Amino acid sequence: MMHPSNTRHALLDNPLSDLQQLGINGEGIKIGIIDGAIDCQHPILNHLNIECFSAQTGKSTSHGTAVGSIIGGKGVGIAPASTLLSIPVFHEDERGNIHGCSERTLAKAIRDARLNGCHIINISGASLSINGQGTDELRKAIDDCEKDGVLVIAAVGNEGRNSESLPASMDFVLAVGACDKEGFPASFNNYGIKLRNKMLLASGVSIPVATPNYDLSVVSGSSFSAPVVSAVSALVMRAMNVANDSRASKMIRDVLFNTATPLVLSTAGNRDSVVYRLNIQKLFRQIAQEFYHPLPKRITTMSTEEKMVEPAAVELLVPSIIDAQQDVQNVELDDDEVLAPSSLSQEASVPSSASSHATGLSLSKISDPAANHYVHAPARRVMPQSSALDARTIRDQEKVFVIGQVGYDFGTEARLDYFTQVMGNKSGYPFDPVQMAEHLNTGDNAEQSNALIWTLKIDGIPVYAIKPDAQFAVLEYARLVEFLYEQETKGVERVSIAGVISGETRLFNGQVIPTISPVLRGMFNWESQDISKMLMGESAVGTPKSKELINFINRIYYELRNRGYESNERAINYAATNAYQMKEIFDDAFAEGLFLNKISAERSPVSRPESDCWDVVLEFFNPKERLTAARKLYRYTVDVSDVMPVTVGTLRSWHAY
Template sequence: MAALIHTHSNLIAGLEDLWKETVGEPEICVAVLDGSVDLSHSSLERATFTQLDPLVSNISTQGSAAQHGTHIASIIFGQHHSSVKGIAPGCRGLLIPIFTDKKGGGIAPCSQLDLARAILLAANHGAQIINISGGQLTSSGEADSLLAHAVRHCLEQNILIVAAAGNEGCNCLHIPGALPSVLVVGAMNAAGIPLDFSNWGEKYRAQGILALGENIPGAIPGGGVTTSSGTSYATAIVSGIAALLLSLQVKGSQTPNPQAIRAAILQSAIACDDQPAPDCRRLLAGRINVKGAMSIILQQGEVMSENLEVATIQPVPTESGKPPPPLAQAEIPAVEVASYSAPSSEVIPQGLQNPGSSLQVQEQITPSAISPAACSCEGGGGTSAQAQLIYALGQLGYDFGAEARRDSIQQHMGEGANPQDPQQLLAYLEENPWDTAAITWTLSLDATPIYAIQPFGAYAERGYERLRQFLREQLLEGVERISVPGVIVGQVMLMSGQTVPVIFPTLRCMYSWTTSALIQAICGNAPAESASTQDREAYGQRCQSVINFLERIYYELRNLGITPQERAINYSATNALNVEQIYECAIREEMDLDTIEVEPSPLCRPDSECWDVKLTFFNPRQVFQQARKVYRFTVDVSDVCPVNVGRVRSWFVR
């Protein structure tokens, strides 16, 4: 079997020139969101990886998902002394398994929720490039708000997401490839012709690139090399090239700039005008042009002033002397699993219920075969990352994990009892508190579980008592939200088959509240009926302003509580003190809330991580006459329980 270097150096003009400059700098971190990876393979033994806990259960090291993940990882990180010579072997890898095996064979999809979680974890652990060799077919190009938020967060943090265009062979879109700021990758053959199965679409014309996706060599779990075709493998090639271009910036003393790399790749693409194709729509923005992108990066760094010749893709003759023809779709086994199993939730509401469970079925993503400031990588092989802090908001729920557990509790509750009825279950647990730990307690957003909550240690009993209290308050007192701080430790499968991360909670900052209770804490008691109309109207205005702030966080800014910014904004929703001070001033000046933003704080204590929550207000009656007013307060999120630092600051801006 030919080594990868032989294939790529012959088929992609400019790769050898780029390798002469760099084979990857250890400062550059590439996250691979895929199946598990066999790090014992000879091509990966000396590569540098950090492994995060998988977001899926039943991880296999030999099944279809592992084959896909190992293949993708070797394309990027395969060492140049081995049989699979990767594109960027000197860069560091961050491995986050999101795919596992189906029962009966094939690769099981992951949900948009899990993909969003994986993207945020990658961003939080220092990834500059995130490779997603997968996607979900969609007619609208719209994603779930949590996934869209995660992608937007990467843009704000200057992290490049490289995702597959999909393998349906149609004028259609995949998520996340169709989302703004993502670099989407289609597949072509050695002659630069789009492969029959590679998708195209109008959005891809602005943000898509074609790369080699036919007969790509890669590592097999357990040893050996295979070849496969699909947009998955083209995506890994582009991620590797992007990592080399970032490394070139580092070598030239530039600050690594992933969005500049994306722009250079798209700007230098070989379009239909430069090299005609039967259907120009299928070229996306054009074919990958390593020399052209390399020239742009070098010019930006003032390392080289001369213009490099625009490269063309040279076909490699076969034994007959002719370029190999494109493979038919039926001959490419990897394409068989290169599709999403359900459309986006924006197109078809899921609403499907698992019998015996209230958990929603999630939108599914399948492969397209388809330390906070660093990658936390040390030495060869794999290392473990530090525990992930969480400060999440949501509603409390429960699950039994398995029918046997549910039936067992039902028998203990007595004949005719229904453990799915929270009031009946709560009454049983009040009499039998030892069974509280037999329940899987969940935190949900809009009826979708995002975490399981599992108290532990000497005060676990107090933790389960707090959870029963929260459930009782939700049932009887109208509690709408709870806050759950803690760390992620593994995952658990629910009765629906969904796998969610487990939070070990910290009791001292677990809260429950109703909007009305927070309003009363902030605004005080309502004026008496004898109060003046002006006083009652002012109180109503103050209450409505607070409701606006809280609902913006609950719905518009809803999140998974993973990144420091998310933990800061979630904490601000539970801390009434800052909001009270801000709204007293804003209402007095007749101003309404415009935007809520989170920015790094210029002031922070040593060994802390501080973020400023910034609220901008405007006067709706004098939009053009009166300046906007900004209020900022600082939240330190370095501990599992965030804390306010300093006082509220304010100033006017134009």
């Protein structure tokens, strides 16, 4: 924590300068910018420590550069001493139009930002949503941030609709809307029920920013309000000395809202709701009084207006984010004005100097931009499996080992019509999996299998598309046909697929899911009774021991169902399919009358170089003597660094109370 004496000369008549002094300009705070690529060589940004998560193969974007300059640019930035981590997920085409990303790509970017030490994550992108829930992947990524104290900040979107937006509407996300220099909410803010209950307003109209090619511009949009709040949060986090605290995200949200100015937002046809506007003056005094005792005397009376900050070369105004009014204000908005989307185009941008020009920077969409294609390019190029046979190369890719059921999709009307014709216009029904399985398994029809989008489903929900693209693609398609046929006609219950994520696929219903490039040696299917026969013999079928083994297999699938993406998930899923190790455990446990209590995976304290080892622990108990008998634990180590997990060492067991 900074010593009180360090604030002696900080109390000027500019509350933002005061807060910057108190927060040491965000020094030591790492902000993840999930946006387009940033122009790191821009004169306003070249002083910053900007880390790039991956090599930027594309050109820098106006949107990402603008967001970065608001956070830390010379003269226009609020936290110029902070560290930025650029994670590019948006890109611009030749015409300057920005294209968004899928929720899966966003979830991965959030996860990467958290794992790379970010304290704050800024997302200046949004997608309209009916309920604001998001996918389970996105929810998990944000939940993990909250557990670690990482603050996620997102723009509400610029469509001006009474609708939720992602990810701003999601739990634990600080939703940021724009207000003008007078403090009135911008008409282009989205204002769904969830957003109205959690929105924080900050300056988002006529914001001076840097753009690529050493240019400057003035822009508007909630896209540019979010980095204002992110930068202020960095100052507060540094001043409160709570970085790396698991409670940090909640503490920052609380202090921002507790010191904000409440506004009553009225729209035709909706109940009045209270939104809050960032109040730097009150925020500074709250931080100073709570964390720096005693509060030094002010040199001058605090101004209620933001002072101008002069950069080295060009005179630019700092975003007008100060609001000195602390009483509740009523803001009446005409409903027609609110519902009309604001066009954040060149007409809305005013040059800040003769040397700069206006650029139209709009809010990035977190959705699939490929409206007319069922497959679109991944946000980050993944090396094809055929050219990545080296295990050291595969180790750095996104690996999957997932358990589920195989399914299929058509993707387009044309593909659906094709199968309707080849299966018989009158008798064939392509949506019937039994008919499709029998059709593909007849004659040479297996050659039609690559016209389908093969999927891996969990509880009937497609979570991955399966697209063989390696040297064994023909055999992999044949195995998928076999899996479908045995699943629909012979009662096979599960399949397991090992592979690497190679992109994303759009299904017939518009859903976008990750695509797996499978490996043939990691494709299996099974039926519980067959496993029981294989491990325990024909005579054991129907016995209590056999039923307990089947219960264990089903429990892995139903209770611990997962996407098989995280390292611990792949370790657990591999444990469920490692039949011979499973037999060794159950022979011993059943002999002692023990039943499975829980299964977990934790990172192994002992690991081989360049490996990713996890200890899978199975805990058994005696249901007849739960209070007196010790639990028995079995542990074996799984290395998931390769696309196909392997066990390391031997099975260990011990008793524990």
